[in-house]
Amino acid sequence: MKTSIQLDLPEDFSTLCTIYQIKPETFVQSFINQVSFPCFYSNPTSNDRWATYFFLNFLDAEEEHTEVNRELEEHYLNLFNKNLMQLLAQNENGTDAEAAGRKVMEQWLKAILAERAKYITDYL
C-alpha cells in the first residue's frame, strides 16, 4: 500500500539527515518497516525491535487519544499472545509464530473494519 504524507522536518532530524546524507523518506521507510507485532513478539530480542518499542510507547503515552474498540483489542491480543506462546514453545526459531501472529492481526483488522462499517450503516 502506498501513501504520500507531508511531514515537518525538525531541525535536529534534518541536520542529521544532511550530515549523513540520508533521505528523510528512506529513514522513515526503514523505521516503519520494523513496526510489527508479529515480528516483535515472535523474536523480541532481534536487532530490529526498537521501532516496535517506540510504537508501544506511543500507544501507552497516547492511549487516551487513540480510538480503538477495547473489547476487540483485548480479545485479539489475547488470542495473539496465546497462539504465539504455544508456537514459540514448540518451535524456537519463531517463523511459524510470526505467521500465526500475522493471521490474528488480519482477523483483528477484519473485525475492526466490520465494526466500523456497522457503525456507519447504523447511522445512515
Added chain:
Amino acid sequence: MKKTNHHLITVPLEFKVACTIYKVTVQEVLQVFIDHVTLYDSICLDYSEGFYEATRTIFDFIIAKQRKPRQSRSLSACRDMAVNCTKKIIALTKKKTGEHYEKRKESQLYVTSIYMMMEHHYAPTDLIYLDENTTLQLSKDFCVICELNSCYPEEFLEDFMGRVSLADCHARQALKIKNPNIAMCLFMKIANGFARDNSKMLQLTELELDFYQRMEEMRLELYIIRNLQQRTAALQDFYLSHYQQMNA
C-alpha cells in the same frame, strides 16, 4: 489451643521484592509507616501526606477484621482520662487555626498521658525486633492505637506489608485501572523518597542497571496482555527473578 506468635514478624516475599527493586530496606519502610500512624490523624478528616495513608491502612485492617466493638482491656483502669484526652484531640482537629503539624505535635501531650496511664498488653515494649540485628521503634501513638484496638504491632505491620504488591501496582498503572490500595500508595511515596534521607548517592551494579532497562522494556512489551491478573502474574515472575538474582 493454637497460639499465634506475635514476637516474630513475617516479611512477605513480595514486600521484600518491592524493597529490593526500589532499593529501600524493610526496616526503613516500616519505620516510616510506624512514624506516620497517629491518633490525631485517625480523628482528623483532612489529608496530610503520609499520615493519612498510614493511619487509614491501620483502620482498614481493624474494619476488615470485623472485631466486635469492645472495651479495651488496656484502658479499662483509666477510661475517663482516656476519654478526656481523646476529646482534647478531637477539639484540636476541629480547631480552624494552626497547621496540622503543630496540632499533631500538641496532641502528643494527650497521647503521652494515655500512654503513661494505660496497661501495655499488646505492645509491652516500644522496641520490636525485625530480626536479630534490626529493630523498629514504636511511637507512643502507635502503641496507644495497638492497645485501643487490642491488636499486636506485628499484626499491623504484617497487614501493611501484605498489601504491597509492585506487580499489581504496575499492572494497574499500565492498564489505567484506578488503584484503591492505600498501603501501596504509601509504599510508593516512601520508595520515591518520602520521609527518607535522600542525601545518599544511589549506587547501582551492572546487574541492577540491566534490570531497570529491562523493566522499562517489559512495561512496553506487556502491552498485549490486557488482563490485570495475567499481567500481574507476568510482572510477579519477572520481579521475583530479579530478587533471586540479587540474593543469589
